[in-house]
Amino acid sequence: MADRVVEMVDIWRGPVAESRHTGMAVVCNAAGEVIDGWGDLDTVILPRSSVKMIQALPLVASGAADAAGLTVDQLAFSCASHNGDKIHTDKARAWLGALGLSDDDLICGIQEPMGKQSRRALLKADETPCRVHNNCSGKHCGFLTLSKHLGAGPDYVHPDHPVQKSALDAFETVTGETSPGFGIDGCSAPNFATSMRGLGRAMGYFAGAREDGDALSQAALRLHQAMRLHPDLVAGEGRACTELMRAAKGKVTIKTGAEGVFTAILPDQGLGVALKITDGATRASECAIAGLLVKLGALDANDPVVRKYLNPEIKNFAGLVTGEVKLAAGFPV
Template sequence: MKQNNIIKATADDCVVTYRGNIVENRHQVHAAIVDANGNILYTVGDPSRVTLIRSAAKPAQALAILETGAFNHFDFDDADLALMCASHNSENVHISRAQSMLAKIQARETDLRCGGHAAISDAVNKSWIKAGYTPTGADVSDYHLPENPMQSLVTSIVEDLANLKEDEVKWAIDGCNLPAPAIPLYSLAQMYGTVAAAADLDEDNNSQQRPENLARIFYAMTGYPELVGGEGRFCTRLMTTFQGNLVGKIGADGCYGIGIRASEQTRKLGTGTAIGIAVKIEDGNIPVLYSAVMEILEQLGIGTQETREKLADLHHPKLLNTAGVEIGHVDSAFNLRAVS
C-alpha cells in the first residue's frame, strides 16, 4: 500500500457549520481515497485513523452468507441480498422483505439477537407509536457471538478485504449486537474499492468465486437502493442518482464507505482501476458526514455537475430553526491532498 508523502492533518480539515455568518462548529474530517490495489491517492485528515466501521461492514457480512452456500440453499434473491447490506427505514417494503427472508430459513422474529430498535425513519417511528407498537428484545441464541462459526468467517473476510493481519483488526460490539470491526480508513476504502472492482470484471472471464460474489453484492445494492436505506435516505439517493456507477453504505457515528467503478473520471485521478473512499467525521455528526462525502465526490470530479446537483440539499444543507426559518448553513473548509 502506497503511504509515502502523506501530508499531515491540518486545522482546515473540517466541515464548518455557520449560524448567520458566525462559525458555530468545526467538524473534523478524515478520509482516504485509494485504488483497488490499496494505493492511497488522496487524503483528508488522518487516513490511517482506526475507525469502527459499524454497518459499513455489512457487505462483508453478506459475503460470508454467500460463501457458506446458505444464500443459494435458502433460495435468497438479489433483493434479499440488498436488505442484508441495509440500514433501512423499517418501511413496509423492508419489513415484508425481512419477514419473507425469515420464512425462507424457517426462523422467527424471536430468533433474532439484534434487540428492538426504534425505526430510523421518523415518519415510520411515529406511525408505530400511534399504532401502539413496542419494540421488544429477542430470545437467546448464539449466532451473534464472536466464537460462532459464522462470525469467525466474517472475521476472516474482513481481514482479507481490508488486507490486514488478524492483530491489525480490533473488534467491539455493534448496536445490533454483532461484532463490529475497527480498521484504518484506508483499509475500509480498499474494501469498497474491491467491491467496485469486482463489478468491473468481465462476466465471461472465468473469475474466481469471491469476485463474482462481490460483484453480486454491488449489483444487488445498486439495483435495489430503496432496500439499502429507504425514502429520503442518503445511501438510497446516492446510488439512485449515480445510476449503478457507485455503491455507498453508511456506518453509525459518522462513517461512510464508497466503491466507484473504473471510468474516464477515475482514470483522471491517476488509476486504471476502481476506487474506494472511506470517510469519518470525528464527532460522528451524520448530516456533516453527507456533506463531506458530497464535497469529496465533487473535488474528485465524480459524476457530472448535473448529477451532483440532485444531492445539493445534502452537500450544502440549510440549517433551519423550529419555526422553519433559515438560520445558517454548512460549508467545507478542507481540500483533498494528492499522495505522490
Template sequence: MEKLAITTRGSLEDMYTFGTVVVVDEKNNIVYEKGNSEEIAYPRSSAKLMQAITPLSLGAKEKFNLTEKEIAIICASHSGEDFHIETVRGILEKAGLDESYLKCGPHYPFKEDVAERMKKEGIKPRDIHNNCSGKHTGMLLSCLINGCSLGDYYKIDHPVQQKITENIEKICMCKIPREHISVDGCGVPVHAMTMREFAHGMARLSDYENLDGYEEAAKDIIHAITNNSKYTSGSDRIDHKLISKYPGKIIVKSGANGYFGGFLPDRKLGIAIKTYDGISEKRNLVLIELLKKLEVIQKEDYDYFDNLYSKDIKNHRDEVVGEVKLCL
C-alpha cells in the same frame, strides 16, 4: 484528522467538523486524502457489504433461492418500512425460521412516519424492526449452511463471526487484532481498521473479478444494491438517492457515528469517510462534496443535491443564520 467542515453563525465560525477522507484504488494507491488515512476507526454499518460476503460465498443465494431484493436487505441498514420488514420475514421463512431467532435488539424504525404509526397503534418495536435485521438474517443463513448453533450466532467466538472476521481481513488485506474487535450497536462484532485499509477493501469489492474466492458473492452484492438501493437503506435516505441517481457508477453504505464507505464500480475506487462529531448531516455534506470533486455528481445535478442536503443553518423561524462550509 483534519478540519472537514466549518459551521458559521453570523460572521463567526461556530463549530468545526474534524475527520478523515480517503480514496484509494484497487492496488491501494491513494487517489485523494484529507486527514490521516492511517487513523483507526470502526466502520460500523459501512462494513455490512463485507459482512454479507460470508453467507453469499457459502452458497446462501442458491440454497435459499435469494432474490436481488433479499440480497440487498442482507447488506442493509434499513428504515423499517413495510417492504423492508416483509423482505426480512420472507428470507426467514425460506430458511424455516421466524423473527424470534433474531438477536439484534428492538428499536423503532428510522422512517419517522412508520415509527409514529406504530406508536399510535400501540405496536412495540421488535428485533425485526432493527435496521440490522437483514444482516442478522444473513448470519443465521450462514449458521444453517455450516450446521452451527443459532442461539449464540452474534458472539465473537461463534464460528460464523470468526468466518466473517477472516473474510473481512482477506478483503481488506489486513490483520485485525482482537483488541480492535468490539461490539456494534446490534450486538455483533465490529472491526476497527485504518481508513486506508477499509477504503482498499471497498475498492477490492468493486474489482470483484480479481477478488479471489469472493467473485460471485461480490458481483451479486453490487448488482443487488444497484438495482434495489431502497432495500439497502430507505426511500428517503442518501444511500438510495445517490445509487439510484447514478446506477452502476456508485455504491455507498452509511455507518453510525459519522462513517461512510463506498466505491465507484466503473473506476475501481474505494471511499472511506469518518467525521468525529458523529453528526450524520455533516457527514452527508462531506460525502456530497467529495463526490463532486470526483466528478461522480454531475454539475447539472448540483442544485438537486444541494436542495436535498442544504448547507444552510436555520433558526426556528426558518431564517438562514449561518452555513456549513466544506474544506475538502
C-alpha cells in the same frame, strides 16, 4: 507525516463559522493503492455499518445464498441499515419464514423504526416495534442463513461462532490487514477494527470485483451491484445512502455507518472511498461524502438531491434561513 485529521466541514451562521468538523478520508484503486488521502490513514477506526457488504461476503462466497435461493433484493437487504418501513419489515419476515424462523431468532434487539411514518403507524395501531424493525435485521437474516448452511448454533453473533469467524476472515482479506480487535455494535455483532487505509483498500477491492474472479470477488460484485439496484432497501426514503445512490444513476454504491463513517464503491472508475468524521456528526459526514463523490465525478453538484446534502440550509423555528453546512476550504480539492 500527515496531520492526523483535516478540517472537512464548517457550519456557518451568517458570516461566522460557528462549528467545524474534522476527519479523515481515503480513495483507493482496485489494487489497494492510495490515490488520494486526507489525514493520517494509519488511524484505526471502527467502521460500523459502513462495512455490511463485507459482513455479507461469506453469505454469498460460501454458497449459502444460492443454496437458500436468495434473490438480488435479498442480497441488497443483507447489507442494509434500513428505516424499518413496511418494505423492510415485510422483507425480513418473509426471509425468516423461508428459513422456518421467527422474529425471536434475531439477536439484533428491538428498535423503533427510523422512518417517521412507520413510527406513527405503529403508534396509531397501538403496536410495539419488533426485531424486524431493527435497522440491521437484513444483515441478521443473512447471518442466520449462513449459520443454517454451516450447521452452526443459534448464537451467531458470538465472536467465536463460525459466522463471525468467516466474517473476520473476509474482513481481513479485503482490508489487507490483521484486525487489531473489535467492538460490539448496536446490533450485538462484532464490528472489526481497521485502519482508514484498510477500509479504503476494501472498498477498492469491491470496485475491482470481477465475474470471472474467485468466489470472494464474485460475491463482492454481486453484493455491490445488488445495493445499487435496490437503494430503497439499503436505507430508505429520506436517507442519504438511498437518495445519493439514486442521484448517481448507477455510478456508485454508498453505505453509511454510525459515528460519522461512509464508504463508497465506484466500479466504473475502479475506486473505493472511505470517510470518517472525528466527532461522529452525521451532518458533516453526509456533506463530506457528497463533496468527495462530486470531486470523483459520481455526483452532479447541481442536482437538487445532491445539494440537499452538500450544502443544506439551516433554518430556525420561524423557518428563516440562518446558516448552512459547507465543505471547508481546501477539502476535498
